[in-house]
Amino acid sequence: MDAKEISKAVIKRLPRYYRYLGELMEENVERISSNDLSKKMRVTASQIRQDLNNFGGFGQQGYGYNVRYLYTEIGKILGVDSVHPMIILGAGNLGQALANYVDFEKRGFRLVGIFDVNPVLEGMAVRGIEIQMIHELPFFLRENQVDIAILTLPKNRAREMAQLLIDNGIKAIWNFAHIDLDTPDDVIVENVHLSESLMTLSYNLSQYRREHVNRAGEDGDGGNRL
Amino acid sequence: MDAKEISKAVIKRLPRYYRYLGELMEENVERISSNDLSKKMRVTASQIRQDLNNFGGFGQQGYGYNVRYLYTEIGKILGVDSVHPMIILGAGNLGQALANYVDFEKRGFRLVGIFDVNPVLEGMAVRGIEIQMIHELPFFLRENQVDIAILTLPKNRAREMAQLLIDNGIKAIWNFAHIDLDTPDDVIVENVHLSESLMTLSYNLSQYRREHVNRAGEDGDGGNRL
DNA sequence: TAGATTGTTAATCGATTAACAATC
């Protein structure tokens, strides 16, 4: 059972397979070949077969993959077959937006607590869950099993609060703060750096414009509108 | 000036360099060597030098890199040295959270419009910007230059609205909907698939638990709490 | 000048794609 190391690239692709298989299920597609799926997803069939075979032989020669079965199996691999209690730290706009995200519940991600440092928010509720003050966190974590902490605090508070989470036994952090957390080996961090994503978009847009400067009409400004 | 193709991996790393250089500037650090930066960022010095040299020789032998200069140059490469007018499509929780994100303004990402399909929201304002109905979008895009459209609609509306954006000349979409948009070559899409990010976290957590099942106490349940 | 550190070439490593034998 010694799992051979699965590459990060493969893991990042798994949720996308899961999404496509879910869509196929909704369309009542029963089976699909790596070739047909590759056309839908715009990846190579070879990659699909390689990726899936990291986890086991889910297909059948001459038949392809059973959609429902593969969906279920990938779900298990991703751990969405069990319930993951979550808390949110930081009840600002983003924290509240995530709290209101019903889609997560469908996958077993269940919000069980919201915390903030701002006393103005104390007692307010988001989706039926009362916002608590941070000082109540250690007690809460002793009394409730929590798998995942969502960090939606401004970066000046984030590092300190991450430490508090770790000190109280949290093993997985979904980090939206614009910092890289420095955590022990047994704590898993998944970063969502929105401003970096936006800058990547900005780079690609700027690059596209740079490349097309001298083709977009010969009126002197080269098509560069700013 | 024919730019040799820069790999996607390099581009994804640029905003992170930019962030670290910004922090160094705040700490009044004047110069830094690839070696010192590599320790801070936990990447190899070799990678830093390779990455930067895709865009030009920003350093100096025996000295290192001037922080302010490098920060400015990477800013230009990323296109954050100019203003990018943006609109939001979808004034739900996430759309509003992004609208309230002051940090973006600092980098030249300026919100100029918010649109939704829900008539209940008509006339409401977010951060001083009135929510408009989608049917006003084509006129708005004719009258205003808009660089980037942020798509924060549920997936059943997203595809159709993306098409509307493209038909009206939008060239860059920051997509938060859980679908892959099918766009022409001259339209740039940057995806933020939150549920996929959360599932990656869930995979890593589950994997960690699977690996440690037989070490966490010999009481039979193997330390697996669910 | 001597020391430091870049820019860049070469070596290594890892990930993707191609090919095909196995098998349903």
Next chain:
DNA sequence: TAGATTGTTAATCGATTAACAATC
């Protein structure tokens, strides 16, 4: 059985790391 398609090995491609000459 014949056809289809997987699972898997081998080949290719690309990205990262190491090494070092150039040079400040």
